[in-house]
Amino acid sequence: MSGLQPLLHDLLVTLRAPSQVWCAPDGQVRPSGAQGAYHADVRVLSAALVRVDGAEPEPIGAGRVTGGALEATSLLRMIDGPGPDPTAMLRRRRTVAPGEVTEELELTCATAEPVAGRLTVRLESDLAPMESIKQGRSHAARTPEVDGDTVRWVDGATRVEVRAEGASVEADDSGATLGWDVTVEPGATVTLRWTARSEVPAVVxxxxxxxxxxxxxxxxxxxxxxxxxxxxxxxxxxxxxxxxxxxxxxxxxxxxxxxxxxxxxxxxxxxxxxxxxxxxxxxxxxxxxxxxxxxxxxxxxxxxxxxxxxxxxxxxxxxxxxxxxxxxxxxxxxxxxxxxxxxxxxxxxxxxxxxxxxxxxxxxxxxxxxxxxxxxxxxxxxxxxxxxxxxxxxxxxxxxxxxxxxxxxxxxxxxxxxxxxxxxxxxxxxxxxxxxxxxxxxxxxxxxxxxxxxxxxxxxxxxxxxxxxxxxxxxxxxxxxxxxxxxxxxxxxxxxxxxxxxxxxxxxxxxxxxxxxxxxxxxxxxxxxxxxxxxxxxxxxxxxxxxxxxxxxxxxxxxxxxxxxxxxxxxxxxxxxxxxxxxxxxxxxxxxxxxxxxxxxxxxxxxxxxxxxxxxxxxxxxxxxxxxxxxxxxxxxxxxxxxxxxxxxxxxxxxxxxxxxxxxxxxxxxxx
The missing domain is CATH 1.50.10.10 (Glycosyltransferase)
Structure with a gap:
């Protein structure tokens, strides 16, 4: 059934034709509206949601760096030390190239002691056609295939494959969760990375x-x-x-x-x-x-x-x-x-x-x-x-x-x-x-x-x-x-x-x-x-x-x-x-x-x-x-x-x- 055409005015876009990612103003890709990663005319990822210890980071700013790159900054008060100042932070850097989306998740802190937590990225894909999304139709998330640290969704010649070095992978009927247990030393940086590569039959x-x-x-x-x-x-x-x-x-x-x-x-x-x-x-x-x-x-x-x-x-x-x-x-x-x-x-x-x-x-x-x-x-x-x-x-x-x-x-x-x-x-x-x-x-x-x-x-x-x-x-x-x-x-x-x-x-x-x-x-x-x-x-x-x-x-x-x-x-x-x-x-x-x-x-x-x-x-x-x-x-x-x-x-x-x-x-x- 058709619904209402999704609104775009408050979404951020990162693109390099024929690939694009549309996200919320905090950098999160939620399974709603037009949000998602697209290659050609297919939504290859319908969600890419970051959490730390089960909670979403608190956004303080996000925006484009260039047309093909976006950075979102969030606070991690769920694992922060005591005191009024926020001293644990996540920088999420997204880069889009033709057929590829890469995210680097950089954690830093200025606490007196190391901070530790579990960072997860929830990924979902519906492989929905663009025209259907524009018409406001709803699409069920598809069940992924998992092979070690690789997650993939396949439908005929359409294929998206996600790899995340060092991550554990837990899959269910509607998606997969990448997970890393991290400890961040004061003044140091921990960088996690995942990459999605897509193949979609296309004229352009x-x-x-x-x-x-x-x-x-x-x-x-x-x-x-x-x-x-x-x-x-x-x-x-x-x-x-x-x-x-x-x-x-x-x-x-x-x-x-x-x-x-x-x-x-x-x-x-x-x-x-x-x-x-x-x-x-x-x-x-x-x-x-x-x-x-x-x-x-x-x-x-x-x-x-x-x-x-x-x-x-x-x-x-x-x-x-x-x-x-x-x-x-x-x-x-x-x-x-x-x-x-x-x-x-x-x-x-x-x-x-x-x-x-x-x-x-x-x-x-x-x-x-x-x-x-x-x-x-x-x-x-x-x-x-x-x-x-x-x-x-x-x-x-x-x-x-x-x-x-x-x-x-x-x-x-x-x-x-x-x-x-x-x-x-x-x-x-x-x-x-x-x-x-x-x-x-x-x-x-x-x-x-x-x-x-x-x-x-x-x-x-x-x-x-x-x-x-x-x-x-x-x-x-x-x-x-x-x-x-x-x-x-x-x-x-x-x-x-x-x-x-x-x-x-x-x-x-x-x-x-x-x-x-x-x-x-x-x-x-x-x-x-x-x-x-x-x-x-x-x-x-x-x-x-x-x-x-x-x-x-x-x-x-x-x-x-x-x-x-x-x-x-x-x-x-x-x-x-x-x-x-x-x-x-x-x-x-x-x-x-x-x-x-x-x-x-x-x-x-x-x-x-x-x-x-x-x-x-x-x-x-x-x-x-x-x-x-x-x-x-x-x-x-x-x-x-x-x-x-x-x-x-x-x-x-x-x-x-x-x-x-x-x-x-x-x-x-x-x-x-």
Missing amino acids: TAPARPEPEWSVPTVVADDSRLAPLLRRSLEDLAGLRMSAGFAPDETFLAAGAPWFFTLFGRDSLWAARLLLPLGTDLARGTLRTLAARQGTTTDVDTAEQPGKILHEVRAGDLHVDDDTTLPPVYYGTVDATSLWVCLLHDAWRWGMEDDDVEALLPALERALAWMREFGDADGDGFLDYADASGHGLSNQGWKDSGDSIQWRDGSLAEGPIALSEVQAYAYEAAIGGAALLDAFGRPGADAWRSWAAELKSRFRSSFWLTDEDGPYVAIALDRRGAAVDTVTSNMGHLLGTGLLDADEERAVARRLVAPDMSSGYGLRTLSSTSGGYWPLRYHGGTVWTHDTAIAILGLTKAGLGDEAAVLVRGLLEAAPHLDYQMPELFGGNAVDDGPAPMPYPAACHPQAWSAASSVALLTAALGLAPSSEQHGGLQVRPITPSPVGALDVSGLRFGGSDVHLAMDATGRLENP
């Missing part, structure tokens, strides 16, 4: 190489929040690096932990696109990985079509709910194909090698052809979607929850749905694709520029609405071609794509920074004046970091620095409240409504495109963009005045070279 695996594909810039800014945000974000991204079995030499970013720890077309593409100022290697790996599974046939069950870029991959069917079951390789996305083309074009402009670009041009041509031949299912001239399988996603843009496309009164729009931002991605892909075809001497560029011009004209006549606050862009057209009248963040994705003219971009900018849309912590997904608004509705009032970042970049590209600065300052205002780890989403409450942004309690963290958004703040503040000329230079047009004050950045990358830039608080470059 550890990354192809150990080092990240991007540079790590050094940032000095008047705004003291920017540097720690960037540092934390890049550390989080390092833990999300993955490779796929069908493209084992390439690296991409998994969408997010814990639920989306795999390849997602849209998410992985956007994350790589946001990181382009730090290098093009991640973009190349992401493009190649997705091209390796580009659609070749028409399959209603998987939503595959020739030229289409996939939505996600899993090891088996994914049962989302009673009505939705996705096949292992699923193509139900309306935007990933256009975004793939956009990333290839942008990576080329940022300096991706011509040979690497040219090798991907056949996939580019197939992707462009998909937009024209398959993207418009109802023939109205706009890219749209409708699930034809009966068990796929009902909404197939980035706002993919069932209630995300709604009218201002809160009622749901009926599909096929043509999303506004999808038309912008398609326009940008057609123009960028044409530039690539021209540059490499391939035919078809003029036809795609004509296609884009016609789309632009149709869009202007179909998507614009006006209310008492002025003009704005509808989120979508419904099955009748009617413009769905909610005011949403989707229109922020249109900025800088070329789909809008300058006056239209200014109109959109005004709506985005108005109080009903800008919470002071970022951009709300839905206007607070809409009937369906709620600050904790997944796509109906929350703030998504990447959504805000995309709008920031579009505003900057459109020359609307004042409005971009409003949203830059909003994300920076939110960052310290979130411990500089921008989650998948957070509450849309205003700055003056409570002490901090409300946590969205089921939000994934880290999330690839959220973490990558920190780089977008740098990109916007400096006004970075490749020249429109082939093999041109890097344009630098800072927002003035600077939303982060004076800024000095070294370690950016363009065309394979390091870039150092500095500007004062007015936005004047000091080394143009």
Whole structure:
């Protein structure tokens, strides 16, 4: 039976893809909710609970050391000496590597006499699938096998094995207890260790190489929040690096932990696109990985079509709910194909090698052809979607929850749905694709520029609405071609794509920074004046970091620095409240409504495109963009005045070279 989706906001995570450990704030892994050690999409340990003389240590602090390491400190007053001061202590150090979790348990004391006790670690495993845990299903712990100091759980090809040097092992039907009798001398250290190694059949695996594909810039800014945000974000991204079995030499970013720890077309593409100022290697790996599974046939069950870029991959069917079951390789996305083309074009402009670009041009041509031949299912001239399988996603843009496309009164729009931002991605892909075809001497560029011009004209006549606050862009057209009248963040994705003219971009900018849309912590997904608004509705009032970042970049590209600065300052205002780890989403409450942004309690963290958004703040503040000329230079047009004050950045990358830039608080470059 399904229950409630487990909450994540108060859990600590330690990860190195494709492995992760979720624990309570004291470092203990208890058999409840989403807590546990995972490898691929299986929970290999559902409990790892430390006790001393039968009692849990008293926690005094826990937190990440790096993305792959955590330390928790506890007091051991059950074996401590007399006196008010705590003088016996346990440090629990957890390290996660692909397929491996190691814990060191370090005991020390400052007592007059040695302290002694029995330390135990209770381990349980349910080998439960991730999808079932997300649905809140309960799972019985499995009976382990014991061989000396080794404990293992096995289910077919899935296997987890725990070894603990010097420990006694006591097993029962629901788990095993590791035990050590310890004596700690004053001033000395006793260190105990256990390691779990896991094997799980999976489509995605550890990354192809150990080092990240991007540079790590050094940032000095008047705004003291920017540097720690960037540092934390890049550390989080390092833990999300993955490779796929069908493209084992390439690296991409998994969408997010814990639920989306795999390849997602849209998410992985956007994350790589946001990181382009730090290098093009991640973009190349992401493009190649997705091209390796580009659609070749028409399959209603998987939503595959020739030229289409996939939505996600899993090891088996994914049962989302009673009505939705996705096949292992699923193509139900309306935007990933256009975004793939956009990333290839942008990576080329940022300096991706011509040979690497040219090798991907056949996939580019197939992707462009998909937009024209398959993207418009109802023939109205706009890219749209409708699930034809009966068990796929009902909404197939980035706002993919069932209630995300709604009218201002809160009622749901009926599909096929043509999303506004999808038309912008398609326009940008057609123009960028044409530039690539021209540059490499391939035919078809003029036809795609004509296609884009016609789309632009149709869009202007179909998507614009006006209310008492002025003009704005509808989120979508419904099955009748009617413009769905909610005011949403989707229109922020249109900025800088070329789909809008300058006056239209200014109109959109005004709506985005108005109080009903800008919470002071970022951009709300839905206007607070809409009937369906709620600050904790997944796509109906929350703030998504990447959504805000995309709008920031579009505003900057459109020359609307004042409005971009409003949203830059909003994300920076939110960052310290979130411990500089921008989650998948957070509450849309205003700055003056409570002490901090409300946590969205089921939000994934880290999330690839959220973490990558920190780089977008740098990109916007400096006004970075490749020249429109082939093999041109890097344009630098800072927002003035600077939303982060004076800024000095070294370690950016363009065309394979390091870039150092500095500007004062007015936005004047000091080394143009």
